[in-house]
Amino acid sequence: MDSQIHKIHQQLMDKDITCTDLVQGRLDLLKQNTNNTVNSLLDILALDLAGKVDAKIAKGETIGLLEGIPFGVKDVYMVQGTLTTASSKLLKNYKSAYTATAIQKLMDAGAIPLVKENCDSFGHGSSSENTIFGAVKNAINPELVAGGSSGGSAVNVAKDYTVFSIGGDSGGSIRQPAGYNHIYGLKPTYGRISRYGLMGYASSTDCVGPLAKSIEDIRIVLNVMSGKDTKDQMTYASETISEKSILNHEPIKTIGYFKSFIENDAIDPQIKSDFLAAIEKIKAKGIAVKPLDFFDPNTLVSTYYTLTMAETASNLSRLDGTNYGNRIEAETLKETYAVTRSENFSEESKRRIVGGNQVLSQGFSDDIYLKALALRDTISERFENNFNDVDIIVSPVTPNTPPKIGKSLKDPLTMYLSDGYTVGFSLGQLPTITVPQGTETGLQITAAKNNDELVLKFANFLKDTI
Template structure:
């Protein structure tokens, strides 16, 4: 699909449509949608901003490329004066006191926020069922899950309710729902976009990223949000990616894939066959394809969840109803803390906090947590070796197609294993893009650290190849 951002920009400039009319149409579609994607509409803010864009155009002033473009925000980002609930009971009445850096950059560029989007509570889930607002329904088949944790964001883009949305990816939470709903979703290199104002799940792998219907829209939004931020010491300065550079793919000579991913017993036969067919198509284009050795899926999932649960136990320890949150009073302070957290956190969030506290506790930390850190180092070293041999790594996004709503809640382990093909790239801090081609849940394109441009280049090459 061609760039929606560029198309709408031209329509606004040519006065084929007013920004107010555009925003009203999107808000109405969001109100009427039956996919449970909306936590809160930002209608007053959106219409006020739209009126300002219309006034500029009426005065003959030029507008920026993102100015007047409606977008959605996963409900884990701070936007001053709006509810930021993380789809949880604990924060259902919490209003942000400030705005996340990535969102502020989009506001500064003139983009118009429409909606806070439904997601798994605190990002804890792979299906967007773990939410107080009801399970997000898949854009293609509403009987299936929307994917998680950025399910509402992916479905809104797929249905056209937003032009693009900002999700959050810790272990696959942008890429997997993008694959489930047939859109593009990017997890950039860790640190390329500031995490300030994003509710922390696992700080060492949390990434801000865009979901859109075209590579060009991903590029535009990525450029707008990227850059160093003094409020996030893990962020770094990066060069903008030009549109012209994406058409030059001659520097991609070798593509690798992990043979144990496709040889796994967990992968659906159809996804395996389609992935191997895509590999064959790439090879037929004269690109060398190399099978790579990598860690087993179970090792990747275990390592990721060991570290992620430890970090979420630490990050969520601040939420006890004292400074913010839905406080439940009890007989004494200690009991108040216990009841507040017990009643307000979901079963999945409590499972991750308990698991995290256990792996950090005396007697377990050396055996489990430190081993997880060591394995992460090995995974990163493995990637460095791989990218000495290949330019790009391609993989399935998921080993199977989206489950029916309700199935994931019955089997948390199966939910964790659905992340088997995404978590490794998160542990490696690598730029990874889901494209809606190749298999029923898309393909995943990964490059070495800080090489986000190469990911978009290869995606652009595959757009007309597969």
């Protein structure tokens, strides 16, 4: 299978390249890039680690598959001693005191972090424009948005600045930018990878996941990051997915798609046409296809944002300048809190915090928040029923192609609705991958909980089918 990780590993072992030259070359590309993907470079750390890999090779020692492989980190993950800004004014000078579990596992396997990557501030956005570092520019067309919130991570992979990057996905923040930049992006089953050290956006849907140019590289990175972590009670032990296992798609007999997604008035006619053409190609391979009834995308968006705004209001309540962040003094403590948060949070973050506090407030929580919780349970039950009938659900990643930079900032509602095809799978806590085939923004492949291997199987099958 096509894999940059395998290719670079072999080049290092054969001494065709040195790890130091590899890392320095990628750092140079990141410094020169004009897509606004970089919040900070980890050049001193990266070159030090690269030197250690070269020393091992010079001694004739065997190196692990990920040793010396350069990767990117979305700037919402802690990496000890480095700036972790969440692309926000509030945390622009904050340095991590520890390293996130998922990132530490990669570093323990020898992978080398190069860069903290630009993103929507605190993950609040679907375009990577809500950032103090400037809008991330799409890898294919720099006039368009990169998608969000993991836009910098997706562009760095697409432009070969990093071999892979680690994004964060709450409602589509890995899958949508992967689709916009024509690469692979995986949101694993909720709890498969520890969230410890990830700045929380919405605790009930936050997932750590990889972006890469091949399914094999996604598989390798997923295996390393997966596993139970005592620092995250939602994690669980999971089995390793082998390279051989994802070559066999025979267990997949029936796939489904949601009629409400394809018959929706908001979908771009070309995306609809391309999606239906992809379905016909899948049918031609002998796989049964079943249309499924599901919720309207607007209902999914409303449910998702009701719950996640409430959770982000709670998660960000600690950021008042007292223990963390850029404190702005005023005459009283209450005024200090107010001006610190008002001046340092982006307009989008403030919109979500205010919305979250509203739905949690007395008089509104019963009518709004509790109803959204009940609807999420209904959505999960519907997914369980669907997966009794089909093995895989295939859907477009987005209803439309990437907008021009600046458009989403003027129309937040349209930005929220662009998440209509991704947020439902987040509410269901299901494994979902974006593949760069089928439509202009790719296809989304989803399986039942804990069936991450099945998702990779079908993604590999589609690689040679569409």
